[in-house]
Structures are given as C-alpha cells and as structure tokens.
Amino acid sequence: MIAQLRLLLLVAFRSLWAHRVKSGIVGSILFFGTLLLVAGTSLLDSVSASMERSITGSLTGQIQVYDKNARDDLALFGGMSMGSTDLGEMPEFAKVEKELTAIEGVKAVVPMGVVNAMVMSGNELDLMLDRLRTAHRSGDREGLAQTKAQILGVAANIKEELGYRQAITSDKAKAAEEAAALEDVLSEAFWARLDTDPDGLLAFLDTRLAPLATDGRMYYLRLAGTDLGQFMEVFDRARIVEGTAIPQGKRGVLISHRTYEKLLKNKVAREFDAIKKARDEEGRLIATDNLLADQVARNARQYQRLLFQLDPGPARELTTRLQRYLGSQEADLGKLLQSFLALDDQSFDERYDWFYKEIGPHIRLHDLTVGDVITLRGFTQSGYLKSVNVRVYGTYEFTGLEKADIGTAINLTDLVTFRELYGKMTDAQRAELADIRTSVGVKEVSRESAEDALFGGGAAEAPVTEAVATGFDEFAGVEIARYADGPVLDERTYNAEEMRSGLALNAAVVLDDPTTMPAVKTLIEGQADKLGIQAVDWVSAAGMLGQLMVVVRIVLYVAVSIIFLVALVIINNTMVMATMDRIGEIGTMRAIGAQRSFVMGMFLLETLALGIVAGGAGAAAGVGLIEYLNRVGLPATGADIMVLIFSGPRLYPTWGLSNVGLGLGIIVLVSLIATFYPALLAARVSPRVALSGKE
Amino acid sequence: MFRRSFMAGLALAFFLPSTALAAPASAEMVTMLKTIDDRTTNSGDYKSLVYIERKERDKSDLVYQAVVYRRDELDKLVIMFLKPQTEAGKGYLRVDNNLFVYDPTVGKWERRTERERIGGTDSQRSDFDQSNLAQEYVPTYVGEETLGKYAVHHLKLTATATADVAWPFVELWLDKATGNVLKRQDFSASSKLMRTTYYPEWQKLYSASKEADVYFAKEIRIYDEVEKGNQTTVVIQSVDLASLDDAIFTKAWLESKSR
Known part of the structure; x- marks a missing residue:
C-alpha cells in the first residue's frame, strides 16, 4: 500500500514536471483563485465588521430595548415611516437599567429618546x-x-x-x-x-x-436625548468636532457636524466647499466639467447672501481689500463680490482660502452657530407646542458615518430637554383641560353628520340671535407665569438620579463582548414581560442604516460569488482539458498494466499536489495583500457611500484563519471534483483505443 | 313654427337650473361680501373670550381659552391664551400684514404666515379677525342650494393677485335670509380641499361707536379635509365692544403680561 502510494506520488510529481507548462497554467489559475477567495472573503468580513462597529459604537449598542406595546418599530437612523413614530414609553428607566445591568455580559444601559424639533433662524x-x-x-x-x-x-x-x-x-x-x-x-x-x-x-x-427682508428659514432637527456623559464614554465612535461636549448636568445641544456644514452653513460657503470637494476628491475641473462650471456661475449669483450679512464697517474694509486683491477700481461691493466669486481652476484654491480668511469672519457662516442659544420647538405628546432655549455646545460626528447623510441626521441633547419636548401630559393637566371643557360644554359633531346636526330639522331657532352686552374680566382666575426679562436660557442643572429616574423611550444595551449578543438578547427577552419591554438587535434597531448594511453585505457577497463562480468554471474547464489531453498517455499506462484505480489515483494526486502548492501560494499571497492593505489602508474614493461602507476614509482589512482555510479548501475541493470526472472517463478508455490516437 | 319654438323655449326654461335664471350679477355678489365684512367689523374696538378645542385622531384633545382683542380700523389683532396654565401668556399679534407669535417661556417673538395654525389647532388668524372678503377675493356664482333647512347662495371666490390670504380659493354658502356665512370651504393653489368650516349660529351686538350691530359667529366648526378626523371647534363665549387701551396692540404689552 505504502509502496503503491510512493509510486503514485513519484509518478504524479514526475508527470507534473513533465507537463510543467500545462501545470504552470493550471497552477496559476488555482493560485489566483485562492488569492481571490482569501482576499475577497477577508475584505467582506472586514467591511461587515467595520460597519457593525460603526453602528454599534455610534448609537445602537449591540441590543436596543423599548416598550413591548410600541406601535412602530424602532429605527434610530430613520425608518420608512414619514411621520412621527410611536415607540411607547419606558416610564421608569432606572428600573429597566437595574434589571438589565444585572445580566452577565452587559457593560452599560444607555437611556434614549428621539423627538423632532423645529428651529427658526428668523429673517x-x-x-x-x-x-x-x-x-x-x-x-x-x-x-x-x-x-x-x-x-x-x-x-x-x-x-x-x-x-x-x-x-x-x-x-x-x-x-x-x-x-x-x-x-x-x-x-x-x-x-x-x-x-x-x-x-x-x-x-x-x-x-x-x-x-x-428675505424670510428666515425653519430647520427640523431630529434630536436624540440621552445621558450625554455616559453616551460619550460608552460610544467610542462619537467625537466632538467643534466646540465642547455638554458639561455634566447642563442642558444643551450637539449638532451633527454634517448637518452643520451641509444644512446650516451660509449657501456661498457651502458651495465653495462643494466645489473644492469636486476638484480635490472627484478630480473634476471647472474648465471641463459643465455641471461644476454651472455650480460656480450659480454661486456668483448668490453674492447677496454675503453682502446682506456684512455690517457697514467690515463692508467698507472688505471693499478696499477686494479692490486690492482683484486689482479693480470698482466701488460697488456687490459687483466686487460677484467678480471674486467668478472662479476658475487657477484661482480656486487661493480664493477658497481668501474667502475663509477675509470674508468668513465677518459673516454669519452658520444659521445656528456653536455657542448660540437657540429655541427648540416641538409638538409635545399632549399636543401643545413646547419651546426650550438651549445652548449649542458644539458639533459632533460618528467616526465612520461622518459622510453618510443617513448616519448624520441625528443631533444629541440631554435627557431633560428631551423629556420637556416630548411633553407627556400629567394627570393634573388632564384634569385642568377637563374642567375647561366642562365649563363650555361643546357637543361633539362628526364631519359626516355636521350639516344635518348643525342646519337640520332639529335647529328651530333663527340663525342670528341677539347677544347680551356684558363686560368681562378676562384675567379673572387666570394665572400667568412670570419669566425673567429677555430671552431665557434654561440654565437649570440636573443630577444623575433625576435623569435616570424618569422616562426614556428606548435604551442601548452595550455588551462587554459583542459576540455574546444572541445569548444576552435571549436573557433580556426572558425579562421582557416583567419589564414591559422588547429587545431587538442592532441591525434591526438601526432602521434604514441597518437595512442598508444588510443590502451592502448581500451585494458584496453576490459580487464575490459571481467572480468566484467564473473562476470555478475556468478552473473546471482547464482541469478537464488538461486531463483529456492526456488520454494517449493513459492508454500507454493501461497497456503496460496500470489499473484504472491507479490512473484515477495518479490524476487526483497530481491535482491535490498542484492545488496545495499553488493554492497555498495563492492563500499566502492573499494574506500578504490583506496585510499590505491593513498597513496602508484601502481608500474610500469616489462616492460618499464608500466612506459609509468602509466606515471611514480608509478600510484597514484583516484576515483570519477561517478565510485561509475556506479559500484553500474550496479551491482544492473544486479542483479534485473538476479532475475526477474527466479522469474517470479517461480511465475507462481501452488501451487499444487510447493508443490508436483516435480518441 | 311659432308654436314649436314656444314649446322648445318652455322646455328649456323648465329644465335649465333655476340658478342660471336667478344668478346675481357680479356687483350683487360683491355687495353680499361687503355686507358680511361690514357686519363683522366694528368701528371701535372688540374683545372676546373664546374657547378653542381641537380633536385629532389618536391624540389627546387640545383645549384653550383665549382672549381676542381687535382694533379693526387699524388692522390690529391680539390673541392671548389664558388657559391651560402651561399656555397662559402665549399669544399672537397681528399688525397690518404681519403676524407674530410670542412664547414667554423662551421670551421670543417669531414672524408667522397667514397659514399659521393658531396654537396648533386647525383655526387660523382670519377665523378670529374681522372679515375682508370683498377686498381680498373676486366672487363667481355657483348656484342656489339648500344647506340643511336653509336656502343658501353658493359662491366661489378667487383671491386677488395682491391679497395676502391663507387660501387662494374659497367657496362660501351664504344664508339667503340673513346673508350670513353658514359654510366655507378653503382650497389650496392646486384646488385641493383643505378644510370645511361651519358657522351654525350667528350673534349680533349693538356697537355704540359703529351705531349698528356687530355680527360674530357664536360657534365655528372647522373640519380638516386633509387629515380626516381632525376637527377644531371655536366658541365665542363673551364679546365686549368697549374701547381698549392702545398699548394692548404692541409687543411690549404681550411681553408685560408674563414679566
């Protein structure tokens, strides 16, 4: 047996050497196939893992919990619902937190609640x-x-x-x-x-x-209220870009940096940024790109957005500086600004810098600026409009999601401000409304029956009656709260207990080890009824971003599978052709006494050897490629979606033994299968036919 | 021949809608609108205590009590909420074509448009203000109809190019007997029906300054036609036509009530 194996090995390697050109071609195909598989699956796994880290490290945690009777699904990064969502409530967050933190593997439970608020910039x-x-x-x-x-x-x-x-x-x-x-x-x-x-x-x-004057703009901000101190500590992807974090116990807002730059920025400055990005990142030129040239022309027509913001003093100074910069005698600042904004590829970079250095400081670059006290308005759960004055402490971004609109559409605030804007109606308020209603006694009339009820046969009196003139004191029994002089900044502070003892709509459960998510989720579900909550994983909780991630993953898998299938067909065809080409040789071997099993074994051994050697080299090359990319990073060039997929401007992929084992295993297995059938056919050919050279 | 023509004419007269024969001239329709405007306007001041209730599907009811001050000659209006307590002190000031809203909890004024939903209800500034239909709209006659047990003129109004109004198209149903508005429908620029309003009861009060009656709708029922199921009811609880302090129609006055 051993002797036969030794003989088989000898024959197989001698045969590989004898057909070294052919072996080289087949080996190369196996090499590249393995390289593709190892590198492809490593990249795929790296993309999946980095997206998961971006999302779980930004807002969702590994698990989210919320009211089990919620009418809508939780979608932290936005869902399919156009209106406001009903997530129910967790009236006592502290109780939920206490039970969940007792579960092994739970690192932190972060309270949250999302509300929509309006901010008017005013003209x-x-x-x-x-x-x-x-x-x-x-x-x-x-x-x-x-x-x-x-x-x-x-x-x-x-x-x-x-x-x-x-x-x-x-x-x-x-x-x-x-x-x-x-x-x-x-x-x-x-x-x-x-x-x-x-x-x-x-x-x-x-x-x-x-x-x-031009009307002011109204902005809609999606605000996630949370314990900001805990949030910044637990979610490592969140980082302050401008300004500062909200001090512990203070109330305020952190605006998403992308919203700050894309929505709230002066239009001329925003267009400047967009043109710079098109030139620097997308390689477009004003001279050759019509769309970009149109954008430049449109921007020049927006000069009044600068002009109207300049105070008289800075306007005079800017006129002088622009005359000097442009070498012009024009006295009209509007015309000077238009000339300045007539950009071309040669002048762009210099004027971009000049704009931010000389004009930027004298205009309001953002409608809501870091440091401003803004008025957030929102319709509360009770239906009444609630306004809150809070300071914009800074801007923030989630690393990896900074260029994705979907990932930056949320702004952060403290939990107390959230609760005020959410505005759950108290029993006392409900009773007050009932009293007012009773004192008037309005009967309910539905839309459908309105005309009959209001103008039908029941109404006997004439439609005009004489009113009785009675003076009245409208302020009798009315209490109007008194506020301090001028706009009131809510400087009230709050303590940790106050914050955690109240209401939250949902909570992020962050785990010590993310891989334990399914097990911990099951444990939480065991407590769900008692706490009146439901638990969902981060993919589901992320809403549209989670769905996008699933789609990206599927697209990538399909793409790699198609490439791999093509490679398989090539490998298969090559192996079949290589085997069929050797029928004459098989006949000779059979004529000198080689059994069919020997022939079969020889072919399979040849393929196995070639597969291991070439595939091993391919796997090593794949690992080398991934290691190289891990060091230099794979740039997310082109569309912003690449930054989202790579979870940052560069992807630093890693490989694992599973990628190598899977790649090598599949290649060797496919090669053996591709060899087996033609070898079987060849072994069945009779020596006479084989030697006749007709087949 | 004569006989056949006569019979045809008779048949035509019989089958033609009665409105075609009774349609008022354009000037008559403008007079109808002017009558409404004149009746609801006071030459002196106007103060009323109003109750506003909004019902919205799946949401808590909104309830307000507010005071409305009007100085029609100067196109000034103040609406100040008195109840519930959380809303007391909030209010609106209208001067000419400007509508401002004030919230004492943040000490801020904001400019609003004619479409502003007062206190988040379906009511608008024009529901509390003097009527100015003859100047703002051009009427056409739709027909004579019945509304419940009342015979009504059905008019279609189109806003003039320079009018600053919430709705470009309005349809009115005017009581033939009294000339008062019983029903009103507001349409958007794309002719979509936005809301239907009923005025089931009108009251009048003698104004010494005007030396005539001032009319006001005792009850206004507003049905949202976009968000079906939402409705707002306004009840005028009391009206007083005594003269008001000039200071009331200023931002400073509204601010002073909560400082």
Missing part, C-alpha cells in the same frame, strides 16, 4: 430688531448704535434691490409704500424717535421694514 432684520429691542430695554447705548448701523446697512441694500423689483412688479402701489418706508428708515429724523417714541419706532421697523 436677518427680525434678529437685528430683537437685538435693538434688548439693547433699548437695557439702556445699552453702544449696542443700540451698533445695531442701528447694521439695520441701516441692510435697509440700504434692500433699497437698491427694491429699485430692480419696482421695475418689474405689477403692484406699483405696494412698491411705492415699501420705498417710502425705506426712505423713512434711512432718514435721521426717523431714528430721533428712538428717544421720544421707541415703541412706535420698533413697531414700524417690525411691520414695515422687516417684511422686506
């Missing part, structure tokens, strides 16, 4: 008038003078624009009224009223001048 003049009103109220003469100068600057710009508008408007009377109002505001006599009739002056500015 420029409305904002200035607010400042003017505050300065007047507090007797701040310097502030008054400064704001007055700003208002005059904007009024002068509007007057110029109104000239163009008057030429095309059909409502000449309204245009004349607007022009007269502007003339008034621009006169010294008007501002003298600041001392004699401040309320009248402010009302005039409010109602006659401010409507002439």
Whole structure:
C-alpha cells in the first residue's frame, strides 16, 4: 500500500514536471483563485465588521430595548415611516437599567429618546430688531448704535434691490409704500424717535421694514436625548468636532457636524466647499466639467447672501481689500463680490482660502452657530407646542458615518430637554383641560353628520340671535407665569438620579463582548414581560442604516460569488482539458498494466499536489495583500457611500484563519471534483483505443 | 313654427337650473361680501373670550381659552391664551400684514404666515379677525342650494393677485335670509380641499361707536379635509365692544403680561 502510494506520488510529481507548462497554467489559475477567495472573503468580513462597529459604537449598542406595546418599530437612523413614530414609553428607566445591568455580559444601559424639533433662524432684520429691542430695554447705548448701523446697512441694500423689483412688479402701489418706508428708515429724523417714541419706532421697523427682508428659514432637527456623559464614554465612535461636549448636568445641544456644514452653513460657503470637494476628491475641473462650471456661475449669483450679512464697517474694509486683491477700481461691493466669486481652476484654491480668511469672519457662516442659544420647538405628546432655549455646545460626528447623510441626521441633547419636548401630559393637566371643557360644554359633531346636526330639522331657532352686552374680566382666575426679562436660557442643572429616574423611550444595551449578543438578547427577552419591554438587535434597531448594511453585505457577497463562480468554471474547464489531453498517455499506462484505480489515483494526486502548492501560494499571497492593505489602508474614493461602507476614509482589512482555510479548501475541493470526472472517463478508455490516437 | 319654438323655449326654461335664471350679477355678489365684512367689523374696538378645542385622531384633545382683542380700523389683532396654565401668556399679534407669535417661556417673538395654525389647532388668524372678503377675493356664482333647512347662495371666490390670504380659493354658502356665512370651504393653489368650516349660529351686538350691530359667529366648526378626523371647534363665549387701551396692540404689552 505504502509502496503503491510512493509510486503514485513519484509518478504524479514526475508527470507534473513533465507537463510543467500545462501545470504552470493550471497552477496559476488555482493560485489566483485562492488569492481571490482569501482576499475577497477577508475584505467582506472586514467591511461587515467595520460597519457593525460603526453602528454599534455610534448609537445602537449591540441590543436596543423599548416598550413591548410600541406601535412602530424602532429605527434610530430613520425608518420608512414619514411621520412621527410611536415607540411607547419606558416610564421608569432606572428600573429597566437595574434589571438589565444585572445580566452577565452587559457593560452599560444607555437611556434614549428621539423627538423632532423645529428651529427658526428668523429673517436677518427680525434678529437685528430683537437685538435693538434688548439693547433699548437695557439702556445699552453702544449696542443700540451698533445695531442701528447694521439695520441701516441692510435697509440700504434692500433699497437698491427694491429699485430692480419696482421695475418689474405689477403692484406699483405696494412698491411705492415699501420705498417710502425705506426712505423713512434711512432718514435721521426717523431714528430721533428712538428717544421720544421707541415703541412706535420698533413697531414700524417690525411691520414695515422687516417684511422686506428675505424670510428666515425653519430647520427640523431630529434630536436624540440621552445621558450625554455616559453616551460619550460608552460610544467610542462619537467625537466632538467643534466646540465642547455638554458639561455634566447642563442642558444643551450637539449638532451633527454634517448637518452643520451641509444644512446650516451660509449657501456661498457651502458651495465653495462643494466645489473644492469636486476638484480635490472627484478630480473634476471647472474648465471641463459643465455641471461644476454651472455650480460656480450659480454661486456668483448668490453674492447677496454675503453682502446682506456684512455690517457697514467690515463692508467698507472688505471693499478696499477686494479692490486690492482683484486689482479693480470698482466701488460697488456687490459687483466686487460677484467678480471674486467668478472662479476658475487657477484661482480656486487661493480664493477658497481668501474667502475663509477675509470674508468668513465677518459673516454669519452658520444659521445656528456653536455657542448660540437657540429655541427648540416641538409638538409635545399632549399636543401643545413646547419651546426650550438651549445652548449649542458644539458639533459632533460618528467616526465612520461622518459622510453618510443617513448616519448624520441625528443631533444629541440631554435627557431633560428631551423629556420637556416630548411633553407627556400629567394627570393634573388632564384634569385642568377637563374642567375647561366642562365649563363650555361643546357637543361633539362628526364631519359626516355636521350639516344635518348643525342646519337640520332639529335647529328651530333663527340663525342670528341677539347677544347680551356684558363686560368681562378676562384675567379673572387666570394665572400667568412670570419669566425673567429677555430671552431665557434654561440654565437649570440636573443630577444623575433625576435623569435616570424618569422616562426614556428606548435604551442601548452595550455588551462587554459583542459576540455574546444572541445569548444576552435571549436573557433580556426572558425579562421582557416583567419589564414591559422588547429587545431587538442592532441591525434591526438601526432602521434604514441597518437595512442598508444588510443590502451592502448581500451585494458584496453576490459580487464575490459571481467572480468566484467564473473562476470555478475556468478552473473546471482547464482541469478537464488538461486531463483529456492526456488520454494517449493513459492508454500507454493501461497497456503496460496500470489499473484504472491507479490512473484515477495518479490524476487526483497530481491535482491535490498542484492545488496545495499553488493554492497555498495563492492563500499566502492573499494574506500578504490583506496585510499590505491593513498597513496602508484601502481608500474610500469616489462616492460618499464608500466612506459609509468602509466606515471611514480608509478600510484597514484583516484576515483570519477561517478565510485561509475556506479559500484553500474550496479551491482544492473544486479542483479534485473538476479532475475526477474527466479522469474517470479517461480511465475507462481501452488501451487499444487510447493508443490508436483516435480518441 | 311659432308654436314649436314656444314649446322648445318652455322646455328649456323648465329644465335649465333655476340658478342660471336667478344668478346675481357680479356687483350683487360683491355687495353680499361687503355686507358680511361690514357686519363683522366694528368701528371701535372688540374683545372676546373664546374657547378653542381641537380633536385629532389618536391624540389627546387640545383645549384653550383665549382672549381676542381687535382694533379693526387699524388692522390690529391680539390673541392671548389664558388657559391651560402651561399656555397662559402665549399669544399672537397681528399688525397690518404681519403676524407674530410670542412664547414667554423662551421670551421670543417669531414672524408667522397667514397659514399659521393658531396654537396648533386647525383655526387660523382670519377665523378670529374681522372679515375682508370683498377686498381680498373676486366672487363667481355657483348656484342656489339648500344647506340643511336653509336656502343658501353658493359662491366661489378667487383671491386677488395682491391679497395676502391663507387660501387662494374659497367657496362660501351664504344664508339667503340673513346673508350670513353658514359654510366655507378653503382650497389650496392646486384646488385641493383643505378644510370645511361651519358657522351654525350667528350673534349680533349693538356697537355704540359703529351705531349698528356687530355680527360674530357664536360657534365655528372647522373640519380638516386633509387629515380626516381632525376637527377644531371655536366658541365665542363673551364679546365686549368697549374701547381698549392702545398699548394692548404692541409687543411690549404681550411681553408685560408674563414679566
């Protein structure tokens, strides 16, 4: 037996050497097949693992828990529902936290709740008038003078624009009224009223001048309220980009950095950034790319977004600096800005830097700026509108998700602010509403029956009745809360107990070892009924981002499978051809007494040897490639989706023994199968036929 | 020949809708609108205590009590919420075409459009304000109809190019006997029906300054036609036509109530 095996090995290796060209070709194919498999599966696993780390390390944790009676599914990164979602409530987070942290393997339980809030940026003049009103109220003469100068600057710009508008408007009377109002505001006599009739002056500015400015914008912010201290500690992917984290116990907002740069930024600056990205990252040129050239032209037409924001002093200085920079004698700042914004490939980089250095500091680069106190408004669960003043402490991003719109659509706030905006109705409030309702006694009339009920046969009285004139004191029995003077920043602090003892909508369960997720989830589910919660894994909790990850994974697997299948067909065909080519040789061997089993064994051994040697080399090369990529990183070039898939600007793939074992095993197995059938056919050929050379 | 024509004419007259024969002239329709505007406007001041209730499917009911101050001659309006306690002090100020909202909890004013839903209900500024239909809209006649047991004129109104109104198209059903609005439907620019409003009861109060009655709808039922099932009811609880302090129609006054 051993002798026969030895003989087989000898013959097999001698045969491989004798057919070394053919062996080389087949070996090369096996080499590249294994290389592809080892590197491909390693990359796939690395992409999956990095996406998982990005998502679980950002917001979801490995498991999320929320009310078991929730009407909607939890979708932290946004779901398919267009309206607000009903996730139910966990009224006492502390109770849930206590039970879940007792489970082995649970590292932390982070309370959360998502609400939608609106923020109005206000039109420029409305904002200035607010400042003017505050300065007047507090007797701040310097502030008054400064704001007055700003208002005059904007009024002068509007007057110029109104000239163009008057030429095309059909409502000449309204245009004349607007022009007269502007003339008034621009006169010294008007501002003298600041001392004699401040309320009248402010009302005039409010109602006659401010409507002439461009309307302010309304932003919708999706806010995740959480214990921010714990959040930043547990979710290692979250990092502050600008400003600071919200100090422990303070209330505030951290805006997603992408939202800050893509939504809240001055339009001209935003376009500058977009053109820079197109040139630097996508290799596009203004000279050759029509879309980019259009973008540049459009941006130049937006010059008023800079002009209207410049105070008179900086505007004068900028005029001088732009004249010098452009070598122009033009005195009109608007025209100078248009010339400056007429960018080409040669001037772009320099003007980009000049813009941020010379113009940026004098305009409001973002509608909501880090350090601002903003008013968040939202419709509470009770239906009433709730407003909260909070400070924007900074911007943040999740590393790996920073370029994905879907991954950056959420902003962070403290749990107390969340609870106020969520606004669950208390029993006392409910009772108060019932009292008001009872005192009026309105009967309910449905839409369907309204006409019959309101105008039908039952109504005997005439539709007009005489009212009785009775004076009334509208404030009798009414309590109006008193607030401090001016915009109120909610500086109340809160302690950890206050935060954790209240309501949360969902909670992230972060594990010591992510691989224990299925087991821990089962343990949590064991407590679900008692706690009134349900548990979902991170893929499900991530909503659309989780679904996107699943789709990306499927697409990558399908792509690698197709490439591999093509390689298999090639390997198979090559092996069949190589075997069939040797029928004459088989006949000779059979003629000199070789049994069929010997022939079969020889062929399979040859393939096995070739597979192990070439496949082993291929696997080593695959490992080498992955090691190399691990050191230099695979860049996520092109679309932003690549950054999401790679969970960052570069993917640093790793390999595992499973990738090598799988790659090598599959290649050797496929080669053996591809050899077996033609070898079987060849062994069945009779020596006479084989030697005749006809087959 | 004459006989055949006569019979045909008779048949035509019989089958033609009665509205075609009775359709009021354009000037008459403008007069109808002016009558509504004149009746609801006071030359002096106007103060009313109102109850607003909004029902929305699957949500808690919203309930407010508010005071409305009007100085129609100067196009000024203030709506201030008095109850519930969490809402007390919040309010709206309208001066000319400007509508501002104030929230004392954050000490901020914001500019709002005509489409603003007062306190998040289906009601709008125009539901509490004097009527200005004749100036803002151009009427056309749709027909004579019945609404419950009342005979009504059905008018279709199109906003004039310069009017700053919430709805570009409006349909009105006016009580033939009194000329009051009994039903109103508001349509968007794409002619989509947005809301239906009923005015089942009108009241009038003698104004010494006007030397005539001032009319107001005692009850207003507003049905949201987009979000079916949502409805808002406004009840005018009391009206007072005594003159008001000038200071009421300023931002400072509304602010002062909560400072």
